[in-house]
Amino acid sequence: MIRFHVHVTTLDLASSIRTYSHIFGPPAIEKPDYAKWEPDGFPVIFAVSTRKGVAGIDHLGIKADSEAELAALRAGLATQGLEHVEQRDAECCYVRADKLWVTDPNGVPWELYAGKGSIEVFGDDARPATGESCCATEPSAPLLSLGPKRP
DSSP states (O other): OOEEEEEEEOSOHHHHHHHHHHHHOSOSEEETTEEEEOOTTSOEEEEEEOOSSSOEEEEEEEEESSHHHHHHHHHHHHHTTBOOEEEEEEEETTEEEEEEEEEOTTSOEEEEEEEEEEOSSOBOOEETTTTEETTOSSOOOOOSOSSBOOO
């Protein structure tokens, strides 16, 4: 099952955990700088972290359950002529994953990924086009356009 992913930066993690726990139930993962919910029967993965100094949307995404589902997403990007940056074995947000990064027309980063397992530290993978971490401490510039390739 493919799930929609939302990652929000918060300035008050404890308050965010209390608030979002009323919506999604208890977090599946709770760390000193991060929390993530994966509610049963609701196709969303919602995460909050304190990694940036400005609250708001960090990135949106789609989580595939398998490499085959990620390959289908990759093929869809190629069919539509959408540029993307591929990243294998990225380590970020306490997970190791294969990822595809695209940026929508509004500059919002999108992460299409298939997880390979948890890791013990937040991690610091690079959004390949910018060289910044996936959840950098400073806002990032757009990675790529989520629009047709231009000649």
